[in-house]
Amino acid sequence: MGIQSDDVVIIQPGKNPGDPTVVTVNCPDEPGLGCDLCRVVLQFGLCISKGDFTTDGKWCYIVLWVVQNESWMKVDWDSLKERLVSACPSSCFYKVYLNIQSSAPSPSPVYLLKCWCFDQRGALHDITKVLCELEILIQRVKVMLTPDGRVLDLFFITDCLDLLHTKQRRDDICEHLMSALGEYCITCEVQLAGPEYESVQGNYSLPSAVAEELFSHQPTDDKASSKALTPGLATSKSTSITVDNTLSPVHTLLQIQCVDQKGLFYDILRTSKDCNIQIAYGRFSSTVKGIRNVELFIQHTNGKKILDPERQVALCSRLKEEMLNPLRVIVTNKGPDTELLVANPVELSGKGRPLVFHDVTLALKKLGLSIFLAEIVRHETHDCQWEVYRFLLDDSCEFPLGSREARDKIEERVRRTLMGW
Structure with missing residues (x-):
């Protein structure tokens, strides 16, 4: 009684080079479906040039014209289609008209990616880019620089393809990372996250003065x-x-x-x-x-x-x-260190905005700045939960961070990258 997934999502390439790709979704409707589909499109680094959608409350028809970001990797259109289909409600007619709710899918297990490497500017973004290309979602991050010049990157991740339980998928991630980092990579491993994930999952309390500056706009x-x-x-x-x-x-x-x-x-x-x-x-x-x-x-x-x-x-x-003001960006002094804070509101479903960590690390890489500590935390205000990205930046003679002009330049570059300007 169901319709084929090929009919649920249709992707048509543009007729001429540079023309947008047309994505058509024809499926049962549910509250927030448009948001969920746009989230998937955004995760693939695509920009929506225009859109048109309609629904009668039971069935919806959505058309999105999407273009690829020039700085983004090649889009796997087959994978995009699979992800969009999976975001759509069941396409069985009897479930639509009898209003039978399907059971909610269980959340994907969280895995820990542990990567030891020698300190290298831009390496954090290189790792993040590989994970995005492999459709790995970053839930939490903890990056620490050791006194001997090595960096320990801890990424708590989930897999959009739900394949991290297989050795082949875990090995594939490590191989891609070692290839991207080259001689700077020491070791890389992926394992099921344990109690250490619980220790970084809770809310983080920002200092009141910093929170006031970050959230009061x-x-x-x-x-x-x-x-x-x-x-x-x-x-x-x-x-x-x-x-x-x-x-x-x-x-x-x-x-x-x-x-x-x-x-x-x-x-x-x-x-x-x-x-x-x-x-x-x-x-x-x-x-x-x-x-x-x-x-x-x-x-x-x-x-x-x-x-x-x-x-x-x-x-x-x-x-x-x-x-x-969808994203908040400030640069402050944390004792002798310079701290970059980026915050975005979290959906009521608990999901944060896609690709923020990717875009911030890209901006810092282009500025030639080193990161000696980075993490993703959650912060509660009276009316919203926020996902906060914290970066402690390494001062250097090429880019001294002590001046207000330098901090303004960092804010400007990060904000422009996040907003696509």
């Missing part, structure tokens, strides 16, 4: 906007959200205009998912002069329009904040 404040985003590219004045309840008898129309940036569709759909907003129809227009227009016909989960003025204001404020 408000998108409606011009000073905060200039701090949160690159001046001249985006401010609160360049982002607008209009609510219209006159065009549809059953849906509220949101018209959004904002500066384009990497992961924009994911941020919008993630926010809608977390706010329990159902999107019946959406259109993401192509970028014109760096500006993106989005139209969303939305409802409450009970099928009613968004009529309450307070609820409208709260939703628009939340969306505007996520579009203006």
Whole structure:
């Protein structure tokens, strides 16, 4: 009674070089599906140039035009298709119309990748890039520099392909890493994570002054906007959200205009998912002069329009904040050391934003900076859980970190890389 997976996801390459690839998804609907699909696309280093999707609450039809990032590795389109199919609900008709819920898949086991290597600038990004290429998700990281010039990299990872229980998959990861690191790699091994994972899994309490600086930016404040985003590219004045309840008898129309940036569709759909907003129809227009227009016909989960003025204001404020300031970046002094902090909100499902660690380490590699400690932690504020990436940076004569100018340059490069500017 089911339909073939080939009909659930169809990927059509562009007719000419440089044309976007068209990804079509035709499957049963479920709350937050658009967010889950955009997350997969983002994990493969793809940018959505435009999108169109519609649903009747039971079945949805989604079309995404995607382009490959020039700095990203070659995309495995077959693997992308498999991942998108796995993100879709069951395609059996009787489950749709009888509303039978399938059991939730069990979480993938966490494994520990332990890599000893000689200190080399950019090596942390090289490891991260290999893991991304192999569809390995990084859950936590602990990087430590030893006095004798060696580095111990501890990556707590899960496998999108669910093959880490096999020796062949573990050996394949180690072989790719040793090939990428060359003579700088000493040893590499992958094993099932033990109690050491529990010790790094809990929430981390940032110093109050640092937390205030990192999380206090408000998108409606011009000073905060200039701090949160690159001046001249985006401010609160360049982002607008209009609510219209006159065009549809059953849906509220949101018209959004904002500066384009990497992961924009994911941020919008993630926010809608977390706010329990159902999107019946959406259109993401192509970028014109760096500006993106989005139209969303939305409802409450009970099928009613968004009529309450307070609820409208709260939703628009939340969306505007996520579009203006989806990631927080600051550089501070931690005693004698320079610390880079990057934070992004965690989905209510517990998932963090894809590729943040990859992009930050890429920016630091391009700046020629050495990292002598790095870790991923979780931090709780009164209304949100955050994934926080901490990097202690090594001062050098080529890039002295003592000046405000140097710290501003680091913030700027990291932020631009994360936003795709």
